[in-house]
Structures are given as C-alpha cells and as structure tokens.
Amino acid sequence: MNATRPLLFALAVAAFAAAAQESRTLNPIARPPAAGTPQVRAPLAAGALRPVSPETVRAAIERLVKAWNTPDLEPLLSERFPDKARLLDALAAKVPRDARLNLLAIQAIQVLEQREVARAGGGEREIVSRVSVTFRTQVEFNDPASGFQRREGVNEAILTVRETF
Amino acid sequence: MTRAPGIALAAAGIALAPAAAAQSSWDLWSLSGSHTLRVEHYDLGGNRLAGPYLFDGVQAFDEVSLTATRAFSAWDRLRVQLYGVANASDYRSRDDGLVPERLSVVRENGEGAVPYRVEAGDYFGYFSYRTLQRSLKGLQVELQPGEGQSLVLLTGVNQPSWRHLQKDDDFSHGASWLMAIGTATKFGANFVHNARQADPALGTLDRRQSVYSVTGEHAWQAGAQKLRIEGEVAGLRGDHDGAFDATGARIDGQDRRGQGVFAQLSGRDAVLPLDYRLRFERYDRDFRPNGAVIQPDRRSLEAFAGWRFPGGLALRGRAQEFLDAFESGNRTKTRTLGANLSGPFGAPGGVTGQVDLFSQDVSNEAATLDRRSWVASANLGGTLGAGWYAQLGLYHQSVDDRIAGAADPRTSQVMANATRAWSFGPYAGSVSPGLTWRRSRGDAAAVTELSPVVNFSVARAAHSLNASLGRQRLDPRMEGAFDVRTTNARLDYRFVEGRHVFGVEALRYDRVTDQPGGATDTWRVALYWTMAFDKPARAVPAAASAHAAAPAYATPLGQDISALLALAPGGDAESAVRRLRDGGFAAISRQPGLVVAEARLLAEIEERQRLAIVEAAGRIERAGLVIAFDDVSSPQAVARAFERVRKALLDRLGAPAASFEEGAFDAGFVNALGAGRFVRVMEWQAGGGRLRFGIPRRLDGEPRMELQYAPAFGTPRDALWSLEALR
Numbered sequence: 014m015n016a017t018r019p020l021l022f023a024l025a026v027a028a029f030a031a032a033a034q035e036s037r038t039l040n041p042i043a044r045p046p047a048a049g050t051p052q053v054r055a056p057l058a059a060g061a062l063r064p065v066s067p068e069t070v071r072a073a074i075e076r077l078v079k080a081w082n083t084p085d086l087e088p089l090l091s092e093r094f095p096d097k098a099r100l101l102d103a104l105a106a107k108v109p110r111d112a113r114l115n116l117l118a119i120q121a122i123q124v125l126e127q128r129e130v131a132r133a134g135g136g137e138r139e140i141v142s143r144v145s146v147t148f149r150t151q152v153e154f155n156d157p158a159s160g161f162q163r164r165e166g167v168n169e170a171i172l173t174v175r176e177t178f
Numbered sequence: 179m180t181r182a183p184g185i186a187l188a189a190a191g192i193a194l195a196p197a198a199a200a201q202s203s204w205d206l207w208s209l210s211g212s213h214t215l216r217v218e219h220y221d222l223g224g225n226r227l228a229g230p231y232l233f234d235g236v237q238a239f240d241e242v243s244l245t246a247t248r249a250f251s252a253w254d255r256l257r258v259q260l261y262g263v264a265n266a267s268d269y270r271s272r273d274d275g276l277v278p279e280r281l282s283v284v285r286e287n288g289e290g291a292v293p294y295r296v297e298a299g300d301y302f303g304y305f306s307y308r309t310l311q312r313s314l315k316g317l318q319v320e321l322q323p324g325e326g327q328s329l330v331l332l333t334g335v336n337q338p339s340w341r342h343l344q345k346d347d348d349f350s351h352g353a354s355w356l357m358a359i360g361t362a363t364k365f366g367a368n369f370v371h372n373a374r375q376a377d378p379a380l381g382t383l384d385r386r387q388s389v390y391s392v393t394g395e396h397a398w399q400a401g402a403q404k405l406r407i408e409g410e411v412a413g414l415r416g417d418h419d420g421a422f423d424a425t426g427a428r429i430d431g432q433d434r435r436g437q438g439v440f441a442q443l444s445g446r447d448a449v450l451p452l453d454y455r456l457r458f459e460r461y462d463r464d465f466r467p468n469g470a471v472i473q474p475d476r477r478s479l480e481a482f483a484g485w486r487f488p489g490g491l492a493l494r495g496r497a498q499e500f501l502d503a504f505e506s507g508n509r510t511k512t513r514t515l516g517a518n519l520s521g522p523f524g525a526p527g528g529v530t531g532q533v534d535l536f537s538q539d540v541s542n543e544a545a546t547l548d549r550r551s552w553v554a555s556a557n558l559g560g561t562l563g564a565g566w567y568a569q570l571g572l573y574h575q576s577v578d579d580r581i582a583g584a585a586d587p588r589t590s591q592v593m594a595n596a597t598r599a600w601s602f603g604p605y606a607g608s609v610s611p612g613l614t615w616r617r618s619r620g621d622a623a624a625v626t627e628l629s630p631v632v633n634f635s636v637a638r639a640a641h642s643l644n645a646s647l648g649r650q651r652l653d654p655r656m657e658g659a660f661d662v663r664t665t666n667a668r669l670d671y672r673f674v675e676g677r678h679v680f681g682v683e684a685l686r687y688d689r690v691t692d693q694p695g696g697a698t699d700t701w702r703v704a705l706y707w708t709m710a711f712d713k714p715a716r717a718v719p720a721a722a723s724a725h726a727a728a729p730a731y732a733t734p735l736g737q738d739i740s741a742l743l744a745l746a747p748g749g750d751a752e753s754a755v756r757r758l759r760d761g762g763f764a765a766i767s768r769q770p771g772l773v774v775a776e777a778r779l780l781a782e783i784e785e786r787q788r789l790a791i792v793e794a795a796g797r798i799e800r801a802g803l804v805i806a807f808d809d810v811s812s813p814q815a816v817a818r819a820f821e822r823v824r825k826a827l828l829d830r831l832g833a834p835a836a837s838f839e840e841g842a843f844d845a846g847f848v849n850a851l852g853a854g855r856f857v858r859v860m861e862w863q864a865g866g867g868r869l870r871f872g873i874p875r876r877l878d879g880e881p882r883m884e885l886q887y888a889p890a891f892g893t894p895r896d897a898l899w900s901l902e903a904l905r
Contacts, residue, residue: 035440036306036366036393036410037330039358042295042322044288045253064245064259066710066836067212084532084557084571095307095471098480098496102514102538105553106575110591110616111627111650115230118270121261121279122243125302145302145313147279147338149269153230155662157625157654160696161228161689167338169313171302175839 034093040128065142065174070122073172074148081114091173112154117165120147125171142174209713211244216706218267222698229687229698237267253288278340295320303332303469305354305368308412308438309389310469312336314350315343326358336469346375350469365394368412372468383432387416389467391438402448409441418466421475424507424544429463436465438472451486463505477501490844491521496536503542510542522846523558530846531558531569548580559849561879567849568596577620585621592616595631599875599898604771604794606898607636607643624655637898639799640674640890660693674890676867679708712835712863735761739779739830741789745801747867747889751793754801763789772903779803780826785819790904800888802901810848810881817843820858820873823883827860827871834860851875857897874900 080086082104090097125143151165222234241263249255261280265271281299297318304311316334323329333351337343352370370389376382391412398405413436420431438461446453463475477500484494500512516536523529533556541548552575559569571593577586595612609632616627631648650664665688672681683704690697735741735757745754755773758766763775777789786806792799805823809815820843841847841856850856851873859872867889873881875897884900891899
C-alpha cells in the first residue's frame with residue numbers, strides 16, 4: 014500500500030510546526046538584567062521545569078495512532094504540517110477504509126525544549142514543551158485479493174505539549 | 179530558608195517548601211523519571227503471516243526514563259535525560275540486552291557575556307523546512323550575542339540507534355544565523371553540509387551536498403487586514419540519490435545543482451471572522467536536501483480561506499494545484515477543490531461535528547493518467563436523551579477514470595455508535611455499541627463489510643477496566659476471492675496505587691477464511707508495572723514529612739483549602755465530621771456513604787462550593803470540593819469561572835505535578851465532555867494520595883468543577899472520576 018509511506022514520513026514532523034513557522038524562531042536564553050542589556054524574563058524555578066510525564070506522551074501517541082485514517086486526525090496535526098492537506102486527502106481517497114494503525118511499542122521519549130510563553134489574560138505561566146517520541150507501528154488491513162496485510166514502520170513524532178502552572 | 183505559604187500544605191505532604199538544612203550538591207539536583215516492567219506472552223496459531231503479530235512466546239522488557247536537572251543559578255541550568263531499555267522483546271526493539279535510546283545533556287547559561295545553550299547527545303536539528311529538520315546525535319551550540327540574534331552551530335549524525343552508530347552513513351554539520359526585530363520581523367541564513375557514504379547493497383555512491391538558504395518574515399497591518407509574509411530561497415550543490423525521467427531512465431545524482439523557493443502570505447481580518455493564506459512552492463528536480471521535509475521536482479500553488487460564524491461554526495475552503503515531475507517530463511497535475519464545515523450545528527441534541535467535501539483531478543501530459551475523484555464525508559455527534567450520546571459517520575467516494583477501460587470504483591460507508599454512561603453503587607462506567615457498514619464497487623477490490631463492535635468500561639476509585647469485542651465480516655465480490663470473518667476481543671485492567679500502576683491486558687485476534695493459509699488465531703497477554711519516582715531539588719523538611727504521616731485530627735478544620743487537605747484518604751470519617759462541626763462548617767448533611775457540607779474554601783470564588791467526604795467502613799475513601807458553574811449556557815462564562823478557580827488553586831498549591839487539557843470551551847464543549855473529547859485535569863502529589871482538579875464527565879451530563887483528594891486516579895482520559903453520589 015503506497016499510502017503508508019507518506020504517512021510514516023509525515024508523522025516525523027507532526028505538530029512540530031505548531032510552535033514554529035517554516036524556519037526557526039528565536040528562543041531567548043534567560044539572562045539577568047545588566048547595564049545596556051535588555052532583560053529577558055527570569056526563568057522558572059528549577060523545580061518548575063519538569064519532564065513531561067510518559068503517561069501524557071503515551072496518551073497523545075495512542076490518540077494519534079487511533080485517529081489515523083479517520084477524520085479525528087486532522088485536528089491533531091499542526092496547521093503548518095508539511096503537505097497536511099495532501100496527506101489527509103491521500104488517507105481519505107487512497108488508503109483502504111478498514112486500514113488501521115496498530116501501536117507496537119513506544120521506544121523513546123525526549124523533551125527537546127521547554128519554554129515559557131505568555132498566556133492570554135496574563136497571570137499564570139504556560140510551559141510549552143517540544144517532545145520527540147519514537148514509536149513502532151504497523152498498518153493493518155484486509156486486501157480482498159491477497160488477504161491480511163501489514164506494513165511496519167518506525168516513526169518519530171514531535172509533539173507540542175502545553176502545561177499551565 | 180523560606181517556607182511556602184500555608185503550613186497545611188506541608189502537613190499534607192506536598193513538597194512545596196525549600197529545605198531548611200544546608201544543601202549538599204546532591205540536594206540541588208532534581209530527579210524524576212519512571213520505569214516500566216512489561217512481560218507479554220504471544221500464542222500464534224495458524225498462519226502467523228495472516229495475523230498482526232510475528233513473534234511468539236514470552237516477550238519482556240524493562241524501560242527506564244530519567245531526567246536530572248540542576249540550577250546553578252536562576253540563569254544557569256543543566257539538564258540530563260536518559261531513556262533506555264533492558265530488552266528481551268522482538269516488538270520493543272530490534273536489539274536485545276541494554277539499549278540506550280536517548281541520551282541528552284543540555285546546558286543553558288545566560289550569565290556570561292554571550293548567553294549560550296549547548297546540547298550534546300540526542301537533539302533536534304531545525305533550521306527550516308527546506309534545509310534541515312531532523313533528529314541528530316552529536317553536538318549543537320546556540321549563541322545569542324545580542325538582542326534578537328541567534329547563531330546555531332551543529333554537527334551530528336542521523337541514526338536511529340546508539341548501538342549501531344555509523345558516522346559516515348548520514349553526517350551533517352551546519353550553521354544558522356537568525357535576526358529577529360521585535361515580533362514582526364525576522365530574517366536569517368542557513369547552511370548545511372551532509373555526507374553519506376556509498377552503500378553497495380543499495381547501489382548508491384558517496385554523496386556530499388551543501389544546502390544554503392536565506393529566509394525572511396514580516397508582519398504588518400494594512401487597514402483591517404493583519405498580514406504576514408514569509409519566504410525562503412534555497413540552493414543545493416552536490417550529490418543526491420538520483421532520480422528518474424519520464425521514460426523511467428535513471429538520472430545520475432552526482433554533482434548537481436538545484437533551487438527551491440517558498441513564499442506565503444497569510445492574514446486575517448481585524449473585524450470580520452475571516453482568515454486566509456496563499457502559498458507558493460517550487461523545487462527543482464535536483465533540489466533534494468537530505469535533511470529537509472520538501473518534495474523535490476514539484477511546483478505548488480495553494481489558497482486557503484476560513485470564515486467563522488457567530489454560533490461557532492467554521493467554514494473553510496481550499497484550492498490547490500500541484501505539478502509533480504515538474505522538471506522530469508510528463509508532468510502530473512493534481513488539482514483539488516475542497517470545503518469543510520465544522521463546529522456546533524445547533525440542531526436538537528446539540529449536534530456537533532464536521533462535513534467535508536473535496537474533488538481531485540489528476541492527469542499527466544502523456545495522458546496515461548486522467549482521473550477525477552469525489553470524496554464526501556460527515557461525522558456528527560449529539561445527545562439522544564436518557565444518557566445516550568450518538569455519533570454518525572458517513573463517507574462516500576466516487577472515482578471517474580477517463581482512461582479507456584479503467585475501472586470507476588465507488589465506496590460508501592456508514593458508521594454509527596452510541597455511548598451511555600452508567601453507575602451502580604460505587605462503580606461507574608459506560609457501554610458503547612457500534613456498527614460499520616461499507617460497500618466498495620466498480621473494481622477488483624469490490625467488497626461488502628459489516629463490522630459490529632461493543633465497548634465497555636467500568637471503574638471504581640483506582641481500579642479501571644476496559645473491554646471491547648468486535649467482529650468484521652468481509653464479503654468480496656471478486657471472482658475467486660474468499661470471505662473473511664475476523665474477531666477482535668480486548669480486555670485492559672489497571673490499578674493505580676500512588677506512584678505505581680499495575681496493569682493486565684489480554685487480546686485475541688481470530689481470522690477465519692477458506693483461503694488456504696489465511697486463517698490465524700492469536701492470543702496476547704501482557705502484565706506491566708510502572709513506577710514513577712521524583713526527587714525535588716531540595717528535600718522536604720523532615721518535620722513536615724513526619725507530620726504528613728500522622729495528620730492531627732484533633733484540631734478543628736479551617737474554612738479554607740487546608741480543610742480538604744486534612745481529609746486524607748484512609749482517615750477516620752467520624753473524626754473528620756467532628757472536626758468539620760468544630761470548625762464551624764454549616765449545613766452538614768449525611769447520607770449513606772456520603773457527608774456533605776456547604777463550604778466556601780476558596781474565598782474569592784463566588785460560585786457554590788460544597789465539601790464532600792465519601793466514606794466506607796468508617797474510613798475516608800476520598801474527599802472533594804465541588805464547585806458549580808453559575809451558567810453553563812455560556813462557554814465564555816464557564817471558561818472564565820474555570821480559569822478563576824484554577825488560578826486560586828495554583829496560588830495555594832503551586833505548580834501541579836501533571837496537567838492534561840484537550841478540547842476548547844466552545845458551544846459544543848458539554849457534548850465534547852460527554853464524548854470524552856474535552857479534558858481538563860491537573861494533579862498534585864499529596865502525602866495521602868493525589869489531588870486532582872478538573873471537570874469530570876458525569877452520568878447526569880451536568881458539567882461542574884471538582885477538586886478531589888484520593889489515593890489515586892485513573893488516566894486523565896478516564897473521565898468518569900466525578901463524585902457521582904453528590905448531585
């Protein structure tokens with residue numbers, strides 16, 4: 014099934030672009046105020062920057078896998094997901110309707126970056142984390158001619174996790 | 179040393195306060211992580227190639243994640259992350275034994291003359307979509323020498339495994355400079371060099387390529403239009419994997435030059451609910467950066483527009499044209515027109531969902547491809563009454579292939595399911611039957627499918643059970659094809675005790691067909707144990723810990739949040755009621771298993787608040803503060819009330835240990851809550867268990883806020899955690 018390949022490729026950048034546009038943005042390094050140097054807001058206390066829990070990541074990946082080949086996938090992908098519309102069109106028009114993605118294993122989780130962002134309305138602090146997740150999946154479907162089919166792959170997804178403190 | 183406000187928090191065991199004792203360097207490290215031991219057994223009967231699993235017998239692994247952080251000062255910190263597995267499972271990893279999967283050390287220091295960020299090990303290299311966006315193993319340094327300026331230097335290999343690291347397989351180094359002027363303008367320049375060694379097995383040669391680009395972005399307002407334009411011009415010089423021309427002949431990829439251009443104008447009206455986006459991309463056949471995420475040999479023109487109606491409905495339209503094989507001869511043109519309407523439809527039952535329609539024309543210059551497809555789909559959900567929530571999915575695809583003799587396949591599908599929440603005593607859960615019917619006609623894949631399924635869940639306190647049973651019946655119409663009957667059964671149980679999660683999963687996949695070698699009968703049983711650990715950067719004072727172990731029940735309860743924190747699970751219920759009375763709580767009422775008092779524990783919150791104790795055998799099973807919404811008809815009012823309460827809790831309890839959000843406060847949020855698509859959960863660790871605040875799903879469908887103190891909770895997605903007995 015040819016449509017498997019673009020999906021597995023596309024998952025590698027899932028939701029990453031939510032925090033960035035199509036080229037990198039400035040993530041200021043917090044620094045103390047000094048003469049002639051503009052102050053960057055003080056960072057959070059050491060304990061406030063904490064890893065995103067594996068449970069949260071697993072729930073996100075399970076949801077992503079479950080949503081594959083369904084209308085629920087569209088809102089999970091960033092608006093700037095490369096070729097998002099083509100991916101969704103391909104899923105809707107080319108992938109067998111009974112094809113499902115089966116999560117075999119989550120292999121690694123890594124917080125790539127955490128930053129504090131201003132929250133609308135002020136007051137609270139919002140921490141945005143970019144999390145890289147490697148996971149093994151296989152696409153499963155029944156082909157009327159050749160029987161049960163599966164296509165295994167290893168994927169990397171970049172998730173954006175927002176937590177309010 | 180200072181103590182966090184509120185001694186009651188320390189008494190409840192919440193590690194908020196810094197330590198009094200002199201700090202050792204170990205105390206300055208914050209550690210957190212988890213380990214999971216999982217043992218699975220697979221029993222594969224029949225033809226294993228006809229089922230979802232290939233490897234049988236016992237498969238086991240123990241994975242560990244660890245994050246250590248140390249703050250040398252408020253501006254200088256170090257973070258170490260490790261993720262690895264001791265593996266004896268063919269599914270978990272292709273390697274056995276100890277497998278390091280992610281290793282990362284990050285130092286960020288803003289105190290020096292030039293603030294810097296250094297990442298060693300695994301990191302994500304990102305310059306732009308057209309130059310570099312991929313995971314690398316190596317070293318990345320970012321310097322920020324002045325306001326709005328950033329210089330990134332990196333070197334690393336793109337390899338999935340530390341155990342099989344081959345530097346020459348895919349090695350990159352590069353530099354990126356960025357200049358941001360306020361939030362409106364930025365521009366930059368990028369350079370990446372990539373080298374890959376020859377692979378005789380694949381017939382590839384040594385490949386070395388350099389990719390360079392300049393980027394720019396600017397936002398401004400013109401009248402009522404808020405506009406943003408961005409672009410990138412990129413070039414490639416060097417080698418790539420090669421390509422094929424229109425005749426199928428291979429084009430050598432050595433010593434090539436290619437270019438890529440991207441431009442996008444996006445905007446929205448400051449007054450009208452209108453937004454739009456115009457996009458252009460053009461990539462040469464030889465513009466094939468190894469670390470980028472673009473499609474070479476393509477030209478794209480795309481236009482998107484959206485309009486949001488007052489009731490929350492959103493209409494989006496798009497027109498796209500792609501020219502593939504743009505420089506290879508025999509161009510393939512793909513034209514797509516689409517529209518999507520989503521949100522609350524306002525029909526009886528509060529129907530929400532989306533309707534999507536698109537048509538796609540695909541043709542090539544050689545006239546070997548000329549096809550038009552129509553795809554229409556609708557996915558709607560709404561309440562039916564009597565506690566039922568229903569979802570309906572419709573799908574139809576029609577293909578008109580204009581090539582003589584080609585098939586014109588059509589596919590229709592209807593999916594319907596309904597979910598009803600239920601409770602019986604302390605047990606709560608849901609049942610969800612569903613049915614999918616599909617028919618494909620017009621080509622060799624013609625088939626009729628009928629797939630009933632039923633899902634069932636039940637939970638009590640820290641125990642939860644989910645089960646599903648589904649059957650798929652495929653009746654192909656093709657001559658010589660075989661009918662297929664597939665049965666899927668699944669059972670998942672989990673028990674949460676403090677930092678520990680224990681679980682059992684069972685799965686059966688049974689495939690029956692007359693096709694020789696097409697039948698299989700697969701069983702999988704899995705046991706797992708997850709333990710989380712967390713060491714704050716500074717130790718909890720010993721006195722506070724001791725206090726937490728033996729809460730003093732003798733004193734009256736204050737009418738603030740400390741009252742709830744004093745009601746630790748497992749405590750004596752009668753003593754708790756006496757302390758409520760001694761504390762002046764009014765209107766205390768009792769019913770079997772439940773004590774309720776009107777209580778305004780959050781003084782600045784005007785909404786009605788009630789303190790509840792769920793008791794069993796004279797002990798506190800759980801306690802909670804229930805806060806009503808004054809007006810659930812206005813999503814904005816609900817959102818404001820929720821934010822006020824959340825802020826009040828953050829002020830008192832500090833940063834939560836975990837939070838989970840999904841869905842928005844819009845006109846359909848009540849239905850989304852009922853369907854499990856709206857989640858608001860925050861949790862704090864406490865001495866007697868865990869505190870959870872959020873909006874649970876309730877059997878009566880009424881949304882409200884609850885702050886509960888319980889030994890443990892299910893996952894954030896297990897939405898039925900409300901104090902159901904309290905109406």
